[in-house]
Amino acid sequence: MTEKLVMLGQKAQVAANRLALLKAADKNAALLQLAADLINHQDEIITANKKDLANATDMPAKFTDRLMVTPQRINDMAAGLRTIADLADPTAQIDKGWVTNDGLEILQRRVPLGVIGIIFEARPNVTVDAAGLTFKSGNAVILRGGKEALQTNIALATILRNSLKEQGLPADAIQLVTDTSHQSADEMMNLTDYIDVLIPRGGHNLIQRVVKNATVPVIETGAGNCHIYIDKDADLDMAAAITVNAKVQRPSVCNAAEKLLIHQDVAKKFLPVIAKKLIDHGVQLRGDERSCSLVPTIHPASDEDWDTEYNDLIMAVKIVDSLDSAIDHINKHSTHHSEAIITNDINRGRYFQQAINSACVYVNASTRFTDGGEFGFGAEIGISTQKLHARGPMGLQQLTTIKYEITGNGQVRH
Amino acid sequence: MTEKLVMLGQKAQVAANRLALLKAADKNAALLQLAADLINHQDEIITANKKDLANATDMPAKFTDRLMVTPQRINDMAAGLRTIADLADPTAQIDKGWVTNDGLEILQRRVPLGVIGIIFEARPNVTVDAAGLTFKSGNAVILRGGKEALQTNIALATILRNSLKEQGLPADAIQLVTDTSHQSADEMMNLTDYIDVLIPRGGHNLIQRVVKNATVPVIETGAGNCHIYIDKDADLDMAAAITVNAKVQRPSVCNAAEKLLIHQDVAKKFLPVIAKKLIDHGVQLRGDERSCSLVPTIHPASDEDWDTEYNDLIMAVKIVDSLDSAIDHINKHSTHHSEAIITNDINRGRYFQQAINSACVYVNASTRFTDGGEFGFGAEIGISTQKLHARGPMGLQQLTTIKYEITGNGQVRH
The missing domain is CATH 3.40.605.10 (Aldehyde Dehydrogenase; Chain A, domain 1)
Incomplete structure (x- = not known):
């Protein structure tokens, strides 16, 4: 010393x-x-x-x-x-x-x-x-x-x-x-x-x-590989508005969303719409096989993508079979910062909040709210993960x- | 791994x-x-x-x-x-x-x-x-x-x-x-x-x-070089009872007292009494120069003693000039577990509690109470320092x- x-x-x-x-x-x-x-x-x-x-x-x-x-x-x-x-x-x-x-x-x-x-x-x-x-x-x-x-x-x-x-x-x-x-x-x-x-x-x-x-x-502090999960019972207009906000409003910060998971029951309807909106906002999309085959403008994602915090106008998309597979994926790949589910089913929302192992777990709101100021703390020294x-x-x-x-x-x- | x-x-x-x-x-x-x-x-x-x-x-x-x-x-x-x-x-x-x-x-x-x-x-x-x-x-x-x-x-x-x-x-x-x-x-x-x-x-x-x-x-957890400080306004009977309890009731544990600091104004009266009581309980005493010259049965302490947790029937004694020098000594040598002041002066008691940088700071009670059970927590997994x-x-x-x-x-x- x-x-x-x-x-x-x-x-x-x-x-x-x-x-x-x-x-x-x-x-x-x-x-x-x-x-x-x-x-x-x-x-x-x-x-x-x-x-x-x-x-x-x-x-x-x-x-x-x-x-x-x-x-x-x-x-x-x-x-x-x-x-x-x-x-x-x-x-x-x-x-x-x-x-x-x-x-x-x-x-x-x-x-x-x-x-x-x-x-x-x-x-x-x-x-x-x-x-x-x-x-x-x-x-x-x-x-x-x-x-x-x-x-x-x-x-x-x-x-x-x-x-x-x-x-x-x-x-x-x-x-x-x-x-x-x-x-x-x-x-x-x-x-x-x-x-x-x-x-x-x-x-x-x-x-x-x-x-x-x-x-x-x-x-x-600060590592944020944040996820938005669109459940089968989601209000899809709300889902689109929240996804766009969480990804593009300020992509360089840790509470911006980096991953989008979509329940298979709504993927066909939701993915083409949200993909267009995100691409219109300058977002590059990378996806799993099912996403790429649904929307050809999506690039194939690598294994690494699921663990990467881009802090940029990039988002990886994955279609999941069930709520539980969304939860498993998030708990495995997340940095445990902030995750959101979009759903109108109260039980599925509560289950997601309980099962996800992250500091902040949202139902029907943008991950961008994880912030000392937004929480009402007046200021923040950082976000602990x-x-x-x-x-x-x-x-x-x-x-x-x-x-x-x-x-x-x-x-x-x- | x-x-x-x-x-x-x-x-x-x-x-x-x-x-x-x-x-x-x-x-x-x-x-x-x-x-x-x-x-x-x-x-x-x-x-x-x-x-x-x-x-x-x-x-x-x-x-x-x-x-x-x-x-x-x-x-x-x-x-x-x-x-x-x-x-x-x-x-x-x-x-x-x-x-x-x-x-x-x-x-x-x-x-x-x-x-x-x-x-x-x-x-x-x-x-x-x-x-x-x-x-x-x-x-x-x-x-x-x-x-x-x-x-x-x-x-x-x-x-x-x-x-x-x-x-x-x-x-x-x-x-x-x-x-x-x-x-x-x-x-x-x-x-x-x-x-x-x-x-x-x-x-x-x-x-x-x-x-x-x-x-x-x-x-x-668990490192306890705990101090008892006898202030000039202490009730000396209470001081003796607490010192003996803190040292001998269970010397092997982390909340047992290891050091005794005595304000110079009461040292002549208190030290011979407490030294006899502790020695009668089988305690070996080690002291600074002033303590040794007041009570010849006290062995000279080394510099190392002040930082040592004995977990045994040993206690080091030091005579201090003032409340502030007691506080300085404790903040310098303590493991920040538990310390006590014995005083009848409310302002000196509160000042000690405020200025000592340890987890538990006592006025007129034994350090042996630092324990999840005694605190009413029902059980404890350890004592964080x-x-x-x-x-x-x-x-x-x-x-x-x-x-x-x-x-x-x-x-x-x-």
């Missing part, structure tokens, strides 16, 4: 101890000031971002679009911080309390996790977003962004840290790892003495690397843990 | 899918039958246990005592299963529900984790205990006990599996890894496709090995996760 990262960890812990004692009102005032200071210093952010963009001239347009920071995007980041200031402070909450047979009073209090590590890729807005959410929940954060956004991230972190300092708050509540080597990432994943939880945000490869290498507890600690959209509450405070008057155990 | 462990994992998942659909009443009836069958087959258990004991003749008495199974201990195991049958089923619970702005109905339902791996050492009662708790919460379990208890564990697992089978339930809900090599443990720690969470139960070395090597999410997912005593609820079931009538996202 390099000394530098250990020092970062130690400073984060000291800051976390102070943050844990801050009142909600003080944190909210600080967040509003952070938002104001981002806008006050927007020129510095844009100047730094231009350096990153100049280094990224040979990257695809999709990539540089994510990387680019504009005055509008800085306004959005600031607005995000103000939204976080408006949310309830989860650490002001006592979940429950009870008295034991021995007369001990036990309070289950909600407290910050401590130090949160975030490893992410090219989107600089994650820096501000993650800093705001961790700060509001009383946690210190160690951020490690991708090397492509390094100058922008340094500018953002510097502004946020200076703002905290000027407010008499610990600047080390927000720290950025500026060494963007693989080695620094690996070290961060093993900083068990200082980091309480690591949340990777990015593509499949990043997340798998973190899961494989980290000894710090990890929350897996694991079962431990957090599952589905993670808001402020998921950045906390509990502590038992037990008060007695001399009780001993017999 | 060996084929054998993958097969175990696959079978566990199939069993888990069935368990998740069982009703509480059916699980409870099954648990009562498992209890009856343990007693019906007690001779087989004791015969197998004798083989393990015969192989353990050169182990210390403490070890063979843990390993030994008697008719009384089989009765206790069966009683444990009946207690679990009486507990509420957490997976019958819907935590909450709400309607979003788009008119989606969201239910947050509690569901089993899926497949739970338990790696443990010599106590065969863990086999029955863990099988009962995981079964009741709807999870399949893969158990891997120590090689010293292998014959006993095989007998226990066989009886439980046969009992499930005779009841028409999936025997693979309870599986035992009979290959007790290090390699099989390492493989189990990386069975990410099949095991949802791994809970190691045992000593420090086992737990650290699991934390370091596992890619499966882990819940760290990490912050993610579960913290402190883990009951049935901590063996579950959530699932969002979302129902709409055609909603799409704009």
